[in-house]
Amino acid sequence: MIVAILVMIAIGTVLAAVLASSSSTAQRQQLLTERINERLPQTQCGRCTFTGCKPYAAAVARGEADINQCPPGGDATAKALADLLGRPPKPVDPRFGAVLPRPLVAWIDEPACIGCTKCIQACPVDAIVGASKFMHTVITAQCTGCELCVAPCPVDCIEMRTVTDVALS
Amino acid sequence: MKTALHGGLRLPGNKQRSTQKPLRLIPAPAQVVLPLDQHAGAAAIPVVKVGDRVLRGQLIARAESEISASLHASVAGTVRAIEPRPVPYQRNAPSTCIVIDNDGSDAAASAAAVDYAALDPRALSEYIGNGGMVGLGGAAFPTAPKLRRGQQGDGPQLILNGAECEPWISCDDMLMRESAQQILRGAAILCHALQASRCIVVIEDDKPIAERAMRAAQAALHDERIVIQSVPTIYPAGGENQVITTVTGLEVPASGLPSDMGVLCHNVGTAAAIARWIDDGEPLIRRIVTVTGSGISEPGNLEAWLGTPMSELIAQSGGYAGSIARLLMGGSMMGLALPRDDLPVVKASNCLVAALPADLHLRGTEMPCIRCGNCSEACPVMLLPQQLHWFARSHDFSALESLGLMDCIECGCCDYVCPSQIPLAQQFRDAKPALIERLTSRQQALQARQRYESRDERLERIEAERQAKLAEKRKAMTQNTTSGG
Numbered sequence A: 001m002i003v004a005i006l007v008m009i010a011i012g013t014v015l016a017a018v019l020a021s022s023s024s025t026a027q028r029q030q031l032l033t034e035r036i037n038e039r040l041p042q043t044q045c046g047r048c049t050f051t052g053c054k055p056y057a058a059a060v061a062r063g064e065a066d067i068n069q070c071p072p073g074g075d076a077t078a079k080a081l082a083d084l085l086g087r088p089p090k091p092v093d094p095r096f097g098a099v100l101p102r103p104l105v106a107w108i109d110e111p112a113c114i115g116c117t118k119c120i121q122a123c124p125v126d127a128i129v130g131a132s133k134f135m136h137t138v139i140t141a142q143c144t145g146c147e148l149c150v151a152p153c154p155v156d157c158i159e160m161r162t163v164t165d166v167a168l169s
Numbered sequence B: 001m002k003t004a005l006h007g008g009l010r011l012p013g014n015k016q017r018s019t020q021k022p023l024r025l026i027p028a029p030a031q032v033v034l035p036l037d038q039h040a041g042a043a044a045i046p047v048v049k050v051g052d053r054v055l056r057g058q059l060i061a062r063a064e065s066e067i068s069a070s071l072h073a074s075v076a077g078t079v080r081a082i083e084p085r086p087v088p089y090q091r092n093a094p095s096t097c098i099v100i101d102n103d104g105s106d107a108a109a110s111a112a113a114v115d116y117a118a119l120d121p122r123a124l125s126e127y128i129g130n131g132g133m134v135g136l137g138g139a140a141f142p143t144a145p146k147l148r149r150g151q152q153g154d155g156p157q158l159i160l161n162g163a164e165c166e167p168w169i170s171c172d173d174m175l176m177r178e179s180a181q182q183i184l185r186g187a188a189i190l191c192h193a194l195q196a197s198r199c200i201v202v203i204e205d206d207k208p209i210a211e212r213a214m215r216a217a218q219a220a221l222h223d224e225r226i227v228i229q230s231v232p233t234i235y236p237a238g239g240e241n242q243v244i245t246t247v248t249g250l251e252v253p254a255s256g257l258p259s260d261m262g263v264l265c266h267n268v269g270t271a272a273a274i275a276r277w278i279d280d281g282e283p284l285i286r287r288i289v290t291v292t293g294s295g296i297s298e299p300g301n302l303e304a305w306l307g308t309p310m311s312e313l314i315a316q317s318g319g320y321a322g323s324i325a326r327l328l329m330g331g332s333m334m335g336l337a338l339p340r341d342d343l344p345v346v347k348a349s350n351c352l353v354a355a356l357p358a359d360l361h362l363r364g365t366e367m368p369c370i371r372c373g374n375c376s377e378a379c380p381v382m383l384l385p386q387q388l389h390w391f392a393r394s395h396d397f398s399a400l401e402s403l404g405l406m407d408c409i410e411c412g413c414c415d416y417v418c419p420s421q422i423p424l425a426q427q428f429r430d431a432k433p434a435l436i437e438r439l440t441s442r443q444q445a446l447q448a449r450q451r452y453e454s455r456d457e458r459l460e461r462i463e464a465e466r467q468a469k470l471a472e473k474r475k476a477m478t479q480n481t482t483s484g485g
Helices: A002-022 A025-038 A053-062 A074-085 A118-122 A163-168 B121-130 B143-151 B171-178 B180-194 B208-221 B240-248 B268-280 B310-316 B374-378 B385-393 B397-402 B413-417 B424-484
Strands: A104-108 A158-162 B031-035 B059-062 B077-087 B090-102 B157-162 B199-204 B226-231 B263-267 B286-292 B300-305 B326-329 B336-338 B351-355
Touching: A025 A053, A025 A074, A053 B424, A104 A163, A158 A163, B031 B077, B059 B090, B121 B143, B121 B180, B121 B268, B143 B180, B143 B263, B157 B171, B157 B180, B157 B240, B157 B268, B171 B180, B171 B208, B171 B268, B171 B286, B180 B199, B180 B208, B180 B226, B180 B268, B199 B208, B199 B240, B208 B226, B226 B240, B240 B263, B263 B268, B268 B286, B286 B310, B300 B310, B310 B351, B374 B385, B374 B413, B385 B397, B385 B424, B397 B424, B413 B424
Parallel strands: B157 B199, B157 B263, B199 B226, B286 B351
Antiparallel strands: A104 A158, B031 B090, B077 B090, B286 B300, B326 B336, B326 B351
């Protein structure tokens, strides 16, 4: 009887140790970060107060950020995160920015561009091409509409437009 | 092992009325309207200006993208306007069109005849593309990119599609009856362009006259590469992937193209148009249109110059008989309802049906789904329309994606057999754009993520390099001071 109990306890301890080592908290958090990141729009705009989508995903996984801080993703992303994390869904917090009905892309007024490369350095997805003292332009297909290039421009020649307006211009 | 086509329907063909009279070329109208995006893919870019004089057959818009087709003037005259006009293939969304006033001179700019056998296959497919060729079966997919894809790999099998399974349409039937030689000439040209060793011409068994004509032409030609094959008449056996399944027994995968399996399918009308371009130098500027339906006085097949108003074709067919319930471009199953009849004939206009209420499979009041499963038995691509219906109603796009909504060919078999009269195909057609948008935005997000991550990596690497250089400098400086001191 005693032997049997001891054997069972020994087996249980060994298995528990195996289980614990195979999925440490860090690993689980990394996996969760990855799954949260998959559901984010990858705009990389930083409106959630983090530097990009992945850092925000990591913060949500650690429980340091809420699920409703992503205006580009809108309520759909907030709901997807709620589903994933088993929490009640909530609308996007307006403090982080307005939810736009239609995505915008950056557009450079090329004759006005002085070629300072400030916007190129600001673009999180390398969607602006150009060189120092040469005109810059936005690769519309790669632009996520994060608006990070608008503020650094010293001559205010960048504006946000709808994709159709850019295609027509 | 051969797998027959799943599902499908045996429908009344209604083709006899329009095949009584021979094919007739109708006179060019006073004005033609030629939409720049009348083919699948990107719109062509105009190469003429308003006020320019153009000849019949002259290039007026060039294909600038990978998937696009050139456009040629179908009459000689003056370019009146380049402006948005209503088009038959999209509702409430005008497209940019080149409008040409016919000056009646009929001056043609024919290219010289080409010895195709002397051309290398790649050059030949480019040349075919210069003729503005697109698939004439109804989808208007540009021919040149299709040939380019077919050339990868070694000598695919060519299938010429003359099945024409949809009710009412008979333009391919009439073409095969009257221009069998031209079709086979086109087949030989396509075989050379693709280096294909075999070409199967597929004809449904409800077209015995066309089949006889094709067999006679083939016997006269002595081309062993070309085989005529008769297949049972089942709707939608004439769809591209369905023809391939019927002939080869292979199923085209959801994520693949026929060319991945070494098969390439072209419409018989496309083959004839290619022969006309190579031999006579006439680009794609006219096509055969079936004008039929119980609401037409004298149904038949007319050869019309592109851009001719459809009302002209109807007038040439004796006008309307009775008050029509609906005017369709295409057949009665997949045709598009047209809001008016002054729209231009485009490369995709294979048929006009002026339907009286009796011609239409009119549905009664929609009832709830009883899950009888008739629709999934009829579905030729083996989907589960009853499930798709459920998720389309609740806008559950991830479920629609995993149930294969994107593979739906919108043939309408499911709602034809539905006892609850649910407009299933219409629901699926409506749900597709939203699903496509989701799929593309997911693709874009993936790209943005990769670009963000590689930029991050690059910045980190540059920073590390800078630090390393700094450390080296510092080390050198301290060494200098110690050795110097």
